[in-house]
Amino acid sequence: MIEARGLTKDYGDKRAVDGLSFKVEPGIVTGFLGPNGSGKSTTMRLILGLDAPTAGDVTVNGRHYRDHRAPLHEVGALLEARSVHTGRSAYHHLLALAQTHGLPKRRVHELIDLVGLHDVAGKRAGQFSLGMGQRLGIATALIGDPKTLLLDEPVNGLDPEGIHWIRNLLKALAAEGRAVFVSSHLMSEMALTADHLIVIGRGRMIADTSVEDFVGRASEQVVLVRSPELERLREALAGPEVTFTAADRGAFEIRGLTAEQIGEAAAAKGIALHELSPQQASLEEAFMSLTRDELEFAAEVPT
Amino acid sequence: MSAVASTPRIPPLDRVGRITQARVLLSEWTKLRSVRSSGWSLLVGFLLTILFPVLFAAVTASHWGHMRPQERADRHPLDIALAGVNVSQLAIAVLGVLVITAEYSTGMIRATFTAVPKRLPVLWAKTAVFAVTGFLVTLPAVLIAFVASQAILDRHHILQISFSDPGVARSVIGGAVYVMLTGVFALTIGAIVRNTAGGIAAFAGIYFVIPPLMNILPSSWNNAISPYLPSEAGRQLFSLTQGSHSLSPAAGGLLLAGYCVLGLVIAAVLLVRRDV
Numbered sequence: 001m002i003e004a005r006g007l008t009k010d011y012g013d014k015r016a017v018d019g020l021s022f023k024v025e026p027g028i029v030t031g032f033l034g035p036n037g038s039g040k041s042t043t044m045r046l047i048l049g050l051d052a053p054t055a056g057d058v059t060v061n062g063r064h065y066r067d068h069r070a071p072l073h074e075v076g077a078l079l080e081a082r083s084v085h086t087g088r089s090a091y092h093h094l095l096a097l098a099q100t101h102g103l104p105k106r107r108v109h110e111l112i113d114l115v116g117l118h119d120v121a122g123k124r125a126g127q128f129s130l131g132m133g134q135r136l137g138i139a140t141a142l143i144g145d146p147k148t149l150l151l152d153e154p155v156n157g158l159d160p161e162g163i164h165w166i167r168n169l170l171k172a173l174a175a176e177g178r179a180v181f182v183s184s185h186l187m188s189e190m191a192l193t194a195d196h197l198i199v200i201g202r203g204r205m206i207a208d209t210s211v212e213d214f215v216g217r218a219s220e221q222v223v224l225v226r227s228p229e230l231e232r233l234r235e236a237l238a239g240p241e242v243t244f245t246a247a248d249r250g251a252f253e254i255r256g257l258t259a260e261q262i263g264e265a266a267a268a269k270g271i272a273l274h275e276l277s278p279q280q281a282s283l284e285e286a287f288m289s290l291t292r293d294e295l296e297f298a299a300e301v302p303t
Numbered sequence: 304m305s306a307v308a309s310t311p312r313i314p315p316l317d318r319v320g321r322i323t324q325a326r327v328l329l330s331e332w333t334k335l336r337s338v339r340s341s342g343w344s345l346l347v348g349f350l351l352t353i354l355f356p357v358l359f360a361a362v363t364a365s366h367w368g369h370m371r372p373q374e375r376a377d378r379h380p381l382d383i384a385l386a387g388v389n390v391s392q393l394a395i396a397v398l399g400v401l402v403i404t405a406e407y408s409t410g411m412i413r414a415t416f417t418a419v420p421k422r423l424p425v426l427w428a429k430t431a432v433f434a435v436t437g438f439l440v441t442l443p444a445v446l447i448a449f450v451a452s453q454a455i456l457d458r459h460h461i462l463q464i465s466f467s468d469p470g471v472a473r474s475v476i477g478g479a480v481y482v483m484l485t486g487v488f489a490l491t492i493g494a495i496v497r498n499t500a501g502g503i504a505a506f507a508g509i510y511f512v513i514p515p516l517m518n519i520l521p522s523s524w525n526n527a528i529s530p531y532l533p534s535e536a537g538r539q540l541f542s543l544t545q546g547s548h549s550l551s552p553a554a555g556g557l558l559l560a561g562y563c564v565l566g567l568v569i570a571a572v573l574l575v576r577r578d579v
Contacts, residue, residue: 049420050413051578066420069321075417083413085338085405092337093414099330100418102320110314140414145316173313 001026001179002047002148006056009042009203016042018203019056024181026147029174031194031211032183033287039203040183041080044152048077060148072101072144078137080152080183086126090117090136093125098143111139130157138169148179155189167193187287199287223259226251226275227266236269237262251275324424331428335402335436344398345440348482351394352387352444353451359383360452364459380462381474381543384449388478388541391444392485395437396510399489400502402433407497412579422574426494430487430567437486442479449475470543470552477540477552484537484559485510491566495573510534530555533562 002024009017017039024030034040045051047058049066058064061074068074084093094108112121115135120128125136134157141149151170155163170193174180184190190197190211197214199207207214224247227233234244234252242256254262259278266273320326335341360383367375406412419425449466456462466472492509493502510533517529526548529535539545539555550558 045413045579048417050416068420070319071322071420072418073316073319077417079413079417081410081413083410083417085334085409085411087338087340087405087409088334088411089337092333093411096330096333096337097414097418099333100322100327102323102326103316107314107316114313142313145313145319176313 001062002058002060002150002181004043004047004056004058007043007046007053007058008055009039009046009051010054016203017046017053020200020203020205021056022198022205022208024148024179024198025196026179027174027177028195029170029180029182029193030196030198031190032181032198032200033187033190034183034185034200034206036185038200040185040200041152042203043200044077044079044150044183047150048075070101070144072097073146074144075148075150076141076144076146077150078134078141078152078154080156082133082137083140084125084133084136087124089122090125090128090139091121093136094139094143097140101144103143107143111143114142115139131159131162134158134162134166138166146178149173149181151180151182153183153185155184155186163189221255221258222279223254223257223262224251224275224277224279225254225262225273227271227273229271232269233266233271233273236265236271253279322419322421322424324427327419327424327428328432330418331425331432335432338405340401340405341398344394344401345436348391348394348398348437349440349444352391352441352478352482353448355387355390356384356448356452357455359386360455364455364461367459367461378462379543380453380456380464381471383456383462384452385445385474385478385541387448388441388445388482391441392482392510395441395482395486396489396506397503399433399437399486400493400506401499402429402490403493404497404499404502408499416579423571426567426571426574430490433490434483434487438479438483441482442476445475445478473552474541474543477556480556481537481540481559484556484563485534487563488533488559488566491563491570494570495566531558533559536562 002022004023005021007017007020008015020039020043032040032043042051046053047060047065049064060068065071065075088096091108091112094111095105098104098108112118115138117132117135117139120132125133128136134154138151138154141151149170154166154170158166170180170182174195182193194211197207197209197211198205199214225233228250230250230252237244237254237257239256242254245253245255247253259276263273263276266276363378363383370378406415415425416422453463464471466475489502489506492505493499496502496505514529514532514534517525517532520528530548530550536550536555537559539550539552540559542549542552545551549555
């Protein structure tokens with residue numbers, strides 16, 4: 001459980017995070033969405049106390065992160081920037097972190113096996129590929145069996161197998177009752193893994209909502225209708241707010257009416273329908289339409 | 304799809320440990336011994352501490368027959384025995400800077416401070432582990448250097464002193480203490496500067512550039528300032544005799560230790576206040 005209240009961070013005269021208030025609940029995957037440079041990584045560092053907020057406050061499981069006696073048991077973090085000494089082996093990296101909490105060597109071996117690094121555990125981390133580095137980062141995050149997970153762009157640089165592995169991992173961690181907070185600039189990734197979304201742009205909150213609501217809020221209703229009597233249907237539905245777009249053979253995309261309204265109107269006229277399906281705008285489209293203003297603004301301001 | 308089969312399970316922890324200073328000490332010891340630069344720096348420091356006295360003893364012995372009486376009188380066996388300290392201090396100081404700045408340059412510091420968010424236990428542990436390691440490597444080196452250089456000089460029956468002569472034991476052990484304190488001083492500079500090149504440059508400036516510059520000042524100024532510079536104060540630890548303007552070995556050693564404490568305090572304040 002993470003709670004942020006009016007979280008704000010300035011670097012010089014640039015405001016990186018601007019009054020963010022949100023909660024990350026246990027048992028679900030909360031996606032943290034925003035374009036590159038929107039303040040996601042800064043927010044993550046503020047949660048961990050690596051950076052101090054200019055204003056506002058953030059707590060993890062009821063306390064400031066630094067006030068926990070066993071912080072690695074409260075939060076496991078994978079930061080976007082590499083956080084490993086390149087001259088040290090994966091084994092010794094994990095061991096040094098485990099030892100701060102008195103965790104045994106057995107724990108280090110368990111995590112190395114879990115992320116599939118046993119063959120390269122003795123190799124210096126500087127020689128790791130991006131994917132191996134991400135797996136080491138995941139092992140680092142999980143070493144203390146944390147109640148809350150903080151993962152900054154975890155699928156960056158991973159191959160499809162690795163991405164699949166991370167998705168399953170995130171869902172499994174949430175299913176175990178942990179709070180999972182995962183950032184991404186890829187909407188498609190969030191659509192597959194997240195239950196809840198926190199969307200920011202230029203450090204400001206854009207949306208704090210479920211994935212379905214986010215898509216619904218950002219997109220107009222589109223219903224695909226397939227029928228052998230399209231012309232009769234069009235006459236029956238015609239209205240000032242209603243538009244028809246020819247889709248593939250024998251089908252229309254209708255805007256301005258719900259599926260229920262279309263179905264009932266067709267039934268009243270005795271028109272057969274072969275398909276009646278509300279179309280989901282992709283999360284990507286929803287995100288683009290909601291953040292467009294922020295992005296245009298960003299492009300005009302010289303930095 | 305084998306999604307269910309491949310779903311990873313996180314092994315639960317049977318016991319949750321909390322952070323203690325002793326555990327952070329063990330962690331920092333693991334860090335120090337698991338990077339190559341530590342081993343190399345310590346090995347180089349160890350070998351230089353021994354090799355220079357052995358070399359100087361051999362050269363002095365072979366030239367002894369050609370030396371004028373005045374030149375012979377200027378030779379001192381302890382200067383030869385501890386010649387390596389002047390060289391090895393650089394190796395240990397560079398390691399002292401690296402112990403902290405390498406964490407910043409690689410990003411490891413973020414993992415370190417995520418594990419120990421109060422931060423200060425890390426600074427104490429790094430300093431303690433490095434000081435003890437530096438002393439335990441340098442002490443046998445100066446003892447070996449003393450015995451070896453004396454053995455070479457003994458074959459020519461020249462420049463003999465005993466470990467039990469007044470001030471000799473203090474100077475030899477003082478050499479190891481000096482190297483240790485110098486390393487700690489460099490570590491605090493690294494913690495303040497947070498950058499490897501900047502840290503080494505700042506250390507070299509304080510230790511090797513400022514002292515000779517003092518000779519340009521009027522001698523009354525020079526005599527008033529130079530004894531209190533970290534390198535000059537610390538040097539008294541392994542000097543058998545003190546110049547008229549120099550501090551005593553105890554005062555000089557304490558002053559260098561005081562510089563270390565000052566550096567640690569500044570580093571600690573900045574460490575807690577600054578963003579990582």
